Amino acid sequence: MVRQAAPAGVQTSISDLGTPLAAATFVVLDLETTGTSATGSRITEVGAVRWRGGEVVGEFSTLVDPGVPIPANITLLTGISQSMVAGAPPMEEVLPRVLAFLDAEPGTALVAHNAPFDTGFLKAACERHGVDWPGYPVVDTLRLARAVLSRGETRNHRLATLAAHFGASVTPSHRALDDARATVCVLRGLIERLRPMGVSSLEELRAVTKPPTKAQRAKRHLADGLPEEPGVYVFTDARGASLYVGKSKNLRRRVRTYFTAAENRRHIREMAGVVEGVTPIVCSSELEASVRELRIIAERKPPYNRRSRSPERARWVKLTTDAYPRLSVVRAVEDDGAPYIGPYNSAGEAEQAGEALLQAFPLRQCAHTFVPLGEAAPRVLSAGGGRWTGACVLSQLGRCGAPCDGGESLAGYTVHAEAARAAMTGDPSAVVEAHTARIAELAAELRYEEAAGVRDRLTAFLRGARRAQRLAAIAAVPHLVASRRTGGGWETCVVRHGRLAASAVLRPGTDPAAFLASLVATAEYVPAGYGPSPNAVPAETELVLDWLADPATRLVEVEGEWTCPLRSAEAHTGMTHWAHGRASAQ
Known part of the structure; x- marks a missing residue:
């Protein structure tokens, strides 16, 4: 049955975060089933209550013919017998009605007690009947109760216990609608407990895992007076030192959320004990805020930030410019004309990428310094810290032509080196083909672990080659202006050699020509970087690239050419998904 009531009018404040709880719509759901397995059992009854602004505004209830026998113990528990569901509609008829009840209002949150159980059954039903699961935001009253209620306040967190604790007018009875009604009362009680803790929005409610600490509650006033605009915030201690940047x-x-129960990161809760101030930096756009955040973190290295603190630790894979080039993992790109791929966050991943190149091209792996002597074997000036004793075992394995011992001429070795350079800076097909063929061989022999290793090396190579090629393309552009429509106008950015040089919003009524001329004239001067390394940290340039790649962004001015190779690493990224499937076929 469906019963509708008129929605209550709710006035909200502009200071509320996200969707205010007073304005949020909740559908509180309960299911009765033939067992506990979402895949092996079936639904026998659905009960749901739509709740908004403290009022029940709709209910839904129906028995369901599960199409399978109901075990006797389930009938004893729920009172639902085989005869009761004999004339009930099957799930393929009930499911659209349930989803329609959930979808009646946009932004509805799904609530259940032990929500994974109920959502698991609904997702399984959707899969069986070819329906896409809409992915509603979910609130679990069981998880909330464990986080909010103090130890010993209730003997357990079962629905019946919580309903009695919060004075529910309905006693749970293992019938779907009664249990859903009782869950509404539990949800209401938990929300009332959370309001003094600063939880006032649906987003904060879903993030709650434990009550805020005393230190968090004491620092809540630090958010007062901050602007409601995009930007960067810097938490500082009593000496003014930066603690955290966001x-x-x-x-x-x-900033308000850091002092509520929605903030559950341990190190941030610890920070609340020492933070004394918040410095806001208003930005004209979200992109500018993201870039400023990265720059400030890299400059100040605040102790409570866990990422972006040390961009100098990145690694690149370089093909040296010796007469007989070799691969090397380095920390920085130099102005030496060498090809690079990366950056990588770890030396291990960079080494995997280098191994992928060595699998495809027989480059030397020694650290010798050679002097070419025409057609004769080159003279070894340095043996990389040891005494040279002739060609190494790699030449016997066919993985090196042994130029050091005269086994391969300079011209012959140069062919391999140029092929490696082409794969790093342009078309990586040779590396992709060598690895996919090897993965197929290993998978056919059921050697899945080895295949996974080959796959990981290929993935690391393509990731670094793609990053380097994208960075090199934008780093070569001396000046670019692009714009994207936002709610308040046109967000416009000046990018020079991969660095955000200026950002502003063109407001309605402003002369576009004058605005653009002023923005370009006041933009930061940015000299060119080296090779694929833009004149900014790579993470900043990737933020800029993602913004430029948005379909809503429009190019206004471009000096020079902004291009990428047609057969670039970007074009081969789909191969990693194929390789993953072959290597994981076990």
């Missing part, structure tokens, strides 16, 4: 579309709303 960004947000709305500075005041975001």
